[in-house]
Amino acid sequence: MRTWPAPPMPGLPITGPSVRVFDTATRTVVTTEPEGPARLYVCGITPYDATHLGHAATYVAFDLLHRAWRNAGHDVVYVQNVTDVDDPLLERADRDGIDWQELAERETELFRQDMTALRVLPPDHYVGVVEAIPLVVAEIELLEAAGATYRVDGDVYYSVAADTAFGGVSQMLRDEMEHLFPQRGGDPDREGKKDPLDALLWRAERPGEPAWPSPFGRGRPGWHIECSAIAMNHLGPGFDVQGGGSDLIFPHHEMSAGHTQATRPGCAFARAYVHTGMVAYDGEKMSKSLGNLVFVSRLRESGVDPMAIRLALLGGHYRDDREWTDDQVADAGDTLAQWRGVLGGLTAAPATEAAAQVLAALADDLDAPGALRAVQAWVDATLADPDAATDPTAPALMRDVLDAALGLAL
Ligand code: 5CA
Ligand code: ZN
Numbered sequence: 498m499r500t501w502p503a504p505p506m507p508g509l510p511i512t513g514p515s516v517r518v519f520d521t522a523t524r525t526v527v528t529t530e531p532e533g534p535a536r537l538y539v540c541g542i543t544p545y546d547a548t549h550l551g552h553a554a555t556y557v558a559f560d561l562l563h564r565a566w567r568n569a570g571h572d573v574v575y576v577q578n579v580t581d582v583d584d585p586l587l588e589r590a591d592r593d594g595i596d597w598q599e600l601a602e603r604e605t606e607l608f609r610q611d612m613t614a615l616r617v618l619p620p621d622h623y624v625g626v627v628e629a630i631p632l633v634v635a636e637i638e639l640l641e642a643a644g645a646t647y648r649v650d651g652d653v654y655y656s657v658a659a660d661t662a663f664g665g666v667s668q669m670l671r672d673e674m675e676h677l678f679p680q681r682g683g684d685p686d687r688e689g690k691k692d693p694l695d696a697l698l699w700r701a702e703r704p705g706e707p708a709w710p711s712p713f714g715r716g717r718p719g720w721h722i723e724c725s726a727i728a729m730n731h732l733g734p735g736f737d738v739q740g741g742g743s744d745l746i747f748p749h750h751e752m753s754a755g756h757t758q759a760t761r762p763g764c765a766f767a768r769a770y771v772h773t774g775m776v777a778y779d780g781e782k783m784s785k786s787l788g789n790l791v792f793v794s795r796l797r798e799s800g801v802d803p804m805a806i807r808l809a810l811l812g813g814h815y816r817d818d819r820e821w822t823d824d825q826v827a828d829a830g831d832t833l834a835q836w837r838g839v840l841g842g843l844t845a846a847p848a849t850e851a852a853a854q855v856l857a858a859l860a861d862d863l864d865a866p867g868a869l870r871a872v873q874a875w876v877d878a879t880l881a882d883p884d885a886a887t888d889p890t891a892p893a894l895m896r897d898v899l900d901a902a903l904g905l906a907l
Contacts, residue, residue, distance in 0.1 A: 498579060500623040501609040504616045504906070506567065507897040511849075513568035513856035518738065518863065519816060520769040521746055522666045526862055527769050529737050534572035536736035537563060538728045538767070540745055541623075543580040544604035545589040548611040549790040550810065550821050551742070551776035551783040557807060557904070558773045558815035559740045560617045561863045564902055568856055576731045577620040578724055579605055581627050582707060582717055584682070585785070597707065601625075611793040614803035616904045622731045626723045629730075633718045634711045636726035637698050639760040649689040651701035653713050655722070657694050660755035666770050667747040677747050682720055696752045698722050721752035728766070729757060739767035743818075744782075746772055774818040783821070791821060804905055805829040811865040811903060832873075836899075837907050839876050840892050846882070848891035851875035852898045859902055868903060 520527045529535065539559045542552060566573050580586070581601040590597035605625075612619070626633070637653060640646050645659030657663050667674070678685050678694055685693035697719035702708035708715040728736065734757060739750060754766035775782045778789045796806055808829040813819040839845055851871050858867035875895060879886040899905045 498605070498623045498625045498628060499609075500619040500621075501613045501617075503619050504613075504904075506564070506618070507901050509568060509852075509856075509897055509901050510894070511853060511856065512570055513565055513902070514860040516562065516565045516569055516860045518562065518769055518771045521750075521772050522668065522770045524668065529566070529769065531566065531571050531737050534574045535566040535738075536732045537566075537573060537575045537738050537740065538724070538732055538736060539575070539577050539620075539739075540724060540741035540749070541577040541579045542605070542608055543583055543585055543785075544601045544608065545586040546604060546785045546790070547792040547794050548608050549776075549783050549785070549792055550778075550806075552608075553611065553615060553793050553806070554776045554810045554813070554815070555740075555742045555773045556612060556617050557615060557810050558863060559771075560904055561811075561815070561859055561865060561902075562738065562740070562771070563618050564904060565856075565859045565863065568902055569860065574622075574732065575618070575620040576622045576624065576728060578629070578727045579623065579625040580720065580723065581605065581625040583626075583720060587706060598627075607794055611797070614797055615793065615807050616803070616906060618904075622727075624727045624731065626718060626727075629723060629727050630709050630711075630718065632726040632730045633722055634713075636722055636729065636756065636760070638712065640698065640756060643760050645756075645759040646698060647691060649687060651714055652697060652716075653699035654690060654695045655698050655719075655752065655756060655759075657692055657696070657752075657755060659759040662758055663755055664751070666751045666754045666766075669747050669751075674747055674751075681744065681748060683748055694748070696721050696748060721749055722756055724749070724753040725756040725766070728753070734761050734764035734766065736767050738769050738771050740771045741773070743772040743774060746770070773815045774813075777818065777820045780820070782818075796826065801826055802830060802833065804907065805833055808833060808869075808905060811869060811905075814866055815863050833907065835880075836872070836876055839879050840896050840899075840907055842879070842886070842892055844887045844889050845891035845895070846875060846878040846886045847888045848875055848895045848898075852894055855898050855902050865903065872899065
């Protein structure tokens with residue numbers, strides 16, 4: 498699929514530290530140690546509605562990781578999928594009486610525009626499920642050869658018993674898994690399943706639904722297998738970070754990892770699993786199904802500076818669940834005006850230390866609030882004592898750091 502244009506990223510005179518992130522599977526902060534380019538997979542959108550601030554917060558968080566790696570001297574290979582055929586998309590297209598492909602294309606294009614406006618670095622491989630069906634089919638064949646599949650009325654299921662490490666990503670107990678599974682697309686009560694948690698790999702053609710030919714008959718992919726197939730084909734096993742929102746920990750990331758572990762014994766899917774907290778609005782997780790959404794595109798249309806949206810999103814730590822309030826974007830706009838004033842000066846307070854603090858905060862589990870505090874302290878120092886703010890290189894250095902590390906072009 499077509500990706501979106503890369504914003505320019507200035508080179509910095511200083512190198513950032515090794516990047517550490519919180520890994521859900523081990524519940525510890527781990528140091529990433531890329532061998533060759535850092536390999537990143539982030540679960541993409543299901544394009545049946547516009548990008549809301551929850552999605553944006555998640556993609557901005559992984560953009561910080563992407564940038565932190567680049568600033569630490571690594572090349573990055575970034576892969577993101579688009580779930581451009583799945584139940585919620587087909588249901589919405591049906592409800593609105595439009596073609597499902599048209600809906601997916603329209604919303605994916607809007608997402609590209611939102612990501613461009615927010616200066617999110619694009620993936621190197623932006624892969625839709627429809628175009629990846631041959632990869633999905635090949636991956637299911639591997640699972641079949643590993644004895645990890647069975648049929649229920651023509652549908653193909655994955656047997657969770659095939660992954661000896663099942664549960665190792667989410668670290669959840671069975672009770673919690675059984676509670677979450679039906680809420681997140683699972684079908685525990687389907688008759689004929691061996692284990693209620695077994696996941697659908699291939700859904701046989703139903704009347705009125707799109708279907709593609711395969712060795713298992715005409716049908717379409719289940720959800721989790723798309724990410725296993727795309728990640729394995731474009732990154733390979735043991736890639737550095739699998740990312741997404743915390744709503745994907747179980748079953749999605751557990752299953753995607755499980756598929757790979759069943760077909761490639763001894764190989765981990767990813768080396769670390771990193772999850773963002775949920776953004777809420779009006780007290781509830783922002784979600785397309787609840788409808789309590791603030792769209793990035795609407796804010797942009799109403800004249801809000803995309804950099805103010807980005808700064809507002811960076812104000813919370815990526816791992817925390819948080820509440821979006823409408824004043825956050827106005828406050829961010831005020832902050833930007835103050836910062837732009839200082840960056841526009843001919844001189845400022847020396848910035849070398851603040852620049853290093855920004856890079857250190859971001860390398861320390863993507864601590865954006867800590868990075869913003871370092872910038873604010875430098876701004877305050879410049880404004881508090883203009884007579885001492887005589888460094889002519891400081892404004893340009895800080896402008897480049899804000900751009901390269903935080904994605905804020907001011
Ligand atoms: N297509 C699948 C992943 S393969 C999917 O979950 N799509 S999505 O459109 O529902 O979500 C896209 C990304 O945004 C996912 O990483 C999801 O975890 C994240 N996300 C969804 N809602 C929120 C929210 N309220 N706050 C933060 N992140 C969210
Ligand atoms: Zn995914």
